[in-house]
Amino acid sequence: MMIKTRELEIGKESLSERCAVLALEGRLDALTALELKEAIRERVDAGQVELVVDLSGVPFIDSSGLAALVSGLKATRQAGGALKLAGLNEQARTVLRLTRLDRVFALYADRAAALEALGER
Amino acid sequence: MRPPPFFSVLPLPMPAEGRKGARTSPSGGERAYGLGLWGFRILALASIVVGLYYIGWRYTTSLNWDALWFAIPLVLAETYGIIGNVLFAFTVWQPARRAPPPPLEGTTVDVFITTYNEPVALVRQTAEAARGIRWPHLKVHILDDGARPEVRAMAAETGCAYVTRGEEWRDKPHHAKAGNVNNALLQASGDLVLILDADQVPDPRIVERAIGYFRDPKVAFVQTPQQFYNVPPGDPLGSDAALFYGPIQQGKDGWNAAFFCGTNAILRREALLQLGLAEYAEEMERRVRRGLGRMERDLAAARAETPAQGEALAVLSRAVAQAGEALEEGQPLETVTDVVRQAMEAAQQRMAEEELAAIAGDMGAMAEGGEEGPEEVRRYLLGQLAEVAREVIDTLPSTSAPGGLDEQAADMELSRADEALPVLALPTYSVTEDMATSMRLHARGWRSVFHGEVLAQGLAPEDLASSLKQRLRWAQGTIQILLREKPLRMKGLSFAQRIAYLTTMYSYFSGFSTLLLLLAPIVYLFTGTAPVASSHGALLWHLVPALLLNRLMFWSTARGIRVWRGEQYAVALFPLWIRAVVSVLAGARIRFAVTPKERQGGTYLHLVWPQLLVIGLTIVAIGYGLVSWFGGWNHELAATLFSTFWGCYNIVMLSVIVKAAAYKPPAGWAPQPPGTLTASEGAAKEQG
Numbered sequence: 001m002m003i004k005t006r007e008l009e010i011g012k013e014s015l016s017e018r019c020a021v022l023a024l025e026g027r028l029d030a031l032t033a034l035e036l037k038e039a040i041r042e043r044v045d046a047g048q049v050e051l052v053v054d055l056s057g058v059p060f061i062d063s064s065g066l067a068a069l070v071s072g073l074k075a076t077r078q079a080g081g082a083l084k085l086a087g088l089n090e091q092a093r094t095v096l097r098l099t100r101l102d103r104v105f106a107l108y109a110d111r112a113a114a115l116e117a118l119g120e121r
Numbered sequence: 122m123r124p125p126p127f128f129s130v131l132p133l134p135m136p137a138e139g140r141k142g143a144r145t146s147p148s149g150g151e152r153a154y155g156l157g158l159w160g161f162r163i164l165a166l167a168s169i170v171v172g173l174y175y176i177g178w179r180y181t182t183s184l185n186w187d188a189l190w191f192a193i194p195l196v197l198a199e200t201y202g203i204i205g206n207v208l209f210a211f212t213v214w215q216p217a218r219r220a221p222p223p224p225l226e227g228t229t230v231d232v233f234i235t236t237y238n239e240p241v242a243l244v245r246q247t248a249e250a251a252r253g254i255r256w257p258h259l260k261v262h263i264l265d266d267g268a269r270p271e272v273r274a275m276a277a278e279t280g281c282a283y284v285t286r287g288e289e290w291r292d293k294p295h296h297a298k299a300g301n302v303n304n305a306l307l308q309a310s311g312d313l314v315l316i317l318d319a320d321q322v323p324d325p326r327i328v329e330r331a332i333g334y335f336r337d338p339k340v341a342f343v344q345t346p347q348q349f350y351n352v353p354p355g356d357p358l359g360s361d362a363a364l365f366y367g368p369i370q371q372g373k374d375g376w377n378a379a380f381f382c383g384t385n386a387i388l389r390r391e392a393l394l395q396l397g398l399a400e401y402a403e404e405m406e407r408r409v410r411r412g413l414g415r416m417e418r419d420l421a422a423a424r425a426e427t428p429a430q431g432e433a434l435a436v437l438s439r440a441v442a443q444a445g446e447a448l449e450e451g452q453p454l455e456t457v458t459d460v461v462r463q464a465m466e467a468a469q470q471r472m473a474e475e476e477l478a479a480i481a482g483d484m485g486a487m488a489e490g491g492e493e494g495p496e497e498v499r500r501y502l503l504g505q506l507a508e509v510a511r512e513v514i515d516t517l518p519s520t521s522a523p524g525g526l527d528e529q530a531a532d533m534e535l536s537r538a539d540e541a542l543p544v545l546a547l548p549t550y551s552v553t554e555d556m557a558t559s560m561r562l563h564a565r566g567w568r569s570v571f572h573g574e575v576l577a578q579g580l581a582p583e584d585l586a587s588s589l590k591q592r593l594r595w596a597q598g599t600i601q602i603l604l605r606e607k608p609l610r611m612k613g614l615s616f617a618q619r620i621a622y623l624t625t626m627y628s629y630f631s632g633f634s635t636l637l638l639l640l641a642p643i644v645y646l647f648t649g650t651a652p653v654a655s656s657h658g659a660l661l662w663h664l665v666p667a668l669l670l671n672r673l674m675f676w677s678t679a680r681g682i683r684v685w686r687g688e689q690y691a692v693a694l695f696p697l698w699i700r701a702v703v704s705v706l707a708g709a710r711i712r713f714a715v716t717p718k719e720r721q722g723g724t725y726l727h728l729v730w731p732q733l734l735v736i737g738l739t740i741v742a743i744g745y746g747l748v749s750w751f752g753g754w755n756h757e758l759a760a761t762l763f764s765t766f767w768g769c770y771n772i773v774m775l776s777v778i779v780k781a782a783a784y785k786p787p788a789g790w791a792p793q794p795p796g797t798l799t800a801s802e803g804a805a806k807e808q809g
Contacts, residue, residue, distance in 0.1 A: 030310035030390070063394035067307055067544045070401060073455075074536035074543045082459070099398035104405055104535060106455040 008032035009057075010039045018081070019118060020048040021111060025057035028065030036065070040072035040083075049081025052114040056087030061095055070101070086114035158216075161677045165210040168670035175667040176203045183663075185654040195641055195652040198634035205631070206671055208624040211617075213372030213678050217379075219572060222333030229258040230328055230387070231311035234281070235301050236319035237266040241275055243580075244319045246794065248279045251317065256328040260311060264301045284308060286541070293541040296549035298383070303546050306393060314393070318384040321347070321579040322795050331387050334570045341392035341567035342559070344370065345385045345574060349581035351792030357784045358588045359690035359777070360581035363682040370571040378563065378621035379571035383555035384579070392567050396558070397546035399565070405535050409454050412532025416441045416461070419529070429475030433468035440464030458533040465530060473510035477502050550605065553598025560606050560622060564613035578795040585725040585781045589697060596629045596701035604705065631691065632698030639695070639771050642764040643738050646746030649755050657759045689777040696731040725782040732775045739768040 008026035015021065020043050028036060036053075043051055053069065055061070069085065076083040086108040088096070096102045108114035176199060185192040232251045236244050244263065251261045261281040265272045268285045276283035284305045286295065296303070302316065313335065317323060331343045346366035352358075373379045381388070420438050425431035444460040481502040488496035502509060537543045548557040559569060582588040608614065608622035645651055653660055675684075726733070743765050749755040 078536045100402035104454045106453040
């Protein structure tokens with residue numbers, strides 16, 4: 001439990017009026033979770049309710065990060081959209097299992113697979 | 122916290138745990154039981170054996186078969202006491218001995234001061250003391266559910282962050298203190314959270330003394346005692362609960378079952394959030410399952426009136442069946458619900474198209490009259506039926522979910538639209554969320570610590586009405602948790618943890634047996650009918666050792682803590698305990714009430730009428746019993762004297778609450794705010 005520094009970059013890539021990819025680089029934890037929550041809210045307010053969150057650049061997620069993903073799921077689905085997670089590493093999968101969120105989120109190997117799943121909708 | 126009982130056996134009714142303040146010993150059980158731990162254990166075993174022998178004798182040999190209406194209720198009341206005695210002995214069997222490990226450097230701590238309507242000066246006192254806590258990485262937040270501008274200003278002055286509910290809480294249930302903490306948890310970012318009620322003034326050392334326990338990565342929380350600085354001499358309201366924040370919590374700690382009491386505790390943020398996330402996942406699965414079940418039922422009952430409705434119902438039925446299979450296969454809920462949501466969209470689309478086609482038909486009929494406009498509309502609609510349908514789908518009344526499935530559709534949203542936050546770290550269904558939280562943490566394998574050193578001081582209710590309200594709330598909350606979490610069945614708890622939780626919950630059912638034990642001497646004195654059929658000698662021979670050993674075990678556990686007031690209250694509050702059980706079983710909605718921190722004026726004799734009634738009846742019964750002996754109608758002198766003694770004991774126990782109802786603090790007495798304890802004072806306390 002060391003003092004942590006803020007280190008998360010959120011890349012935004014719009015694919016259509018409804019669809020966007022958020023590519024995360026860095027730790028998704030208590031210090032950065034609110035940034036992700038804000039970024040998702042911004043997209044949803046702009047009408048992009050079908051989101052892929054690409055986590056392949058995230059070495060570490062804690063439960064605050066997961067809580068931000070859950071609130072993103074809520075925001076997108078209430079607006080009639082969806083939120084898909086892509087590119088999780090082993091650590092992320094472990095915390096998802098631990099918190100039973102693997103029962104909720106469908107996990108996709110990479111961005112392309114997640115986008116394909118969105119396309120089927 | 123609350124009453125679990127230190128039970129006594131028979132006629133002397135049994136008191137309950139007192140979940141209140143403590144004037145208590147330091148870190149744990151180094152000061153072992155008065156007689157040494159083994160001395161206590163031998164007493165406890167003897168007390169259990171003799172108690173079981175007594176109750177066996179009561180069932181097999183001494184029931185009065187001629188008066189079963191009286192004998193059976195009484196023997197059941199006694200059985201309640203005997204079982205409680207065993208549970209209590211188990212709880213305190215192996216008290217934890219704690220010595221705080223060295224502080225865990227580099228850990229970040231958020232202090233949450235929860236407030237709703239307390240006076241600003243009171244919150245300020247706590248805020249200033251919290252700012253004085255010695256720890257390099259500390260941030261103090263005032264969680265103001267009252268959203269008061271003057272508290273905001275005070276927070277800025279004292280250098281505290283100020284947190285209120287955001288936009289997302291509008292029109293959603295606020296869940297009182299649990300909601301307040303849940304809201305702040307998602308905004309703070311420290312490793313640990315120290316929770317303080319608005320009146321709990323912390324000692325500067327509170328973090329450095331308790332934080333070392335978190336070296337164990339499985340420790341989820343450290344609870345410290347509650348002590349009150351405004352308890353007047355003699356503790357008329359029975360606020361002090363040194364027994365609970367001493368031997369009882371230490372005993373529970375020995376089984377890794379100490380529980381969180383809502384304030385004066387440090388908790389691991391990660392543990393709380395994990396709890397919230399897991400609860401969210403479980404709740405969503407429950408809802409999806411429920412939604413699918415209802416859809417299946419409603420679809421089976423639905424009747425199509427048009428071809429499109431028929432197709433829509435078919436599409437939906439297929440989707441629901443497919444989703445059900447996916448759920449059983451263990452597919453994620455996102456996938457499962459997407460199947461249904463897509464089918465729902467397709468069905469609505471199909472129905473919208475049908476409706477638009479019908480409109481186009483009408484236009485065609487009008488166009489036969491030679492008008493241009495309708496013909497244009499008709500061509501437009503038919504040309505782009507699908508697109509138009511998509512555009513208008515939400516505005517056509519006929520396309521609200523087919524089969525009336527709107528409500529079930531909400532179950533597919535995975536969004537908990539009825540709540541402001543999807544992730545509720547502290548459970549919100551109970552007014553005593555603290556205990557439910559502990560139980561869920563323990564069930565998930567987390568450890569807990571009770572650190573017995575007083576590191577914060579606060580206010581107890583100062584009048585009977587407020588005190589009764591608080592106790593009722595705890596009792597109801599605890600019984601709610603018993604019914605909802607089912608400690609005997611909850612997965613993940615150890616046997617000892619189950620028993621430890623059960624003991625606390627069990628103690629709240631004491632009201633019924635207490636009532637019977639209060640009525641028994643009255644019934645005997647009036648009717649001359651005894652519930653026990655035995656010679657006086659045999660009764661004393663069985664009863665006295667059981668009672669004596671029970672008292673000895675109890676005193677050995679309490680080791681010098683004054684418990685008499687607590688025992689009196691446990692008996693005298695019997696109407697409140699009964700009311701708590703009945704109200705929860707009857708499904709009454711229990712509201713969180715903020716306990717007033719200032720004395721409310723007046724006397725409260727109307728609140729204690731059941732106790733006054735029992736006292737009155739006992740006095741009349743004693744008079745009647747003595748008269749009938751002198752008059753020669755009743756020749757059982759020994760039984761009459763025994764019942765008279767028993768009745769007098771009951772009156773002494775009940776009198777405490779009558780006094781409290783009429784209580785006024787002595788002239789010139791005023792509570793002394795704690796100020797901040799200096800380290801030396803603290804150390805002295807610790808040794809004292």
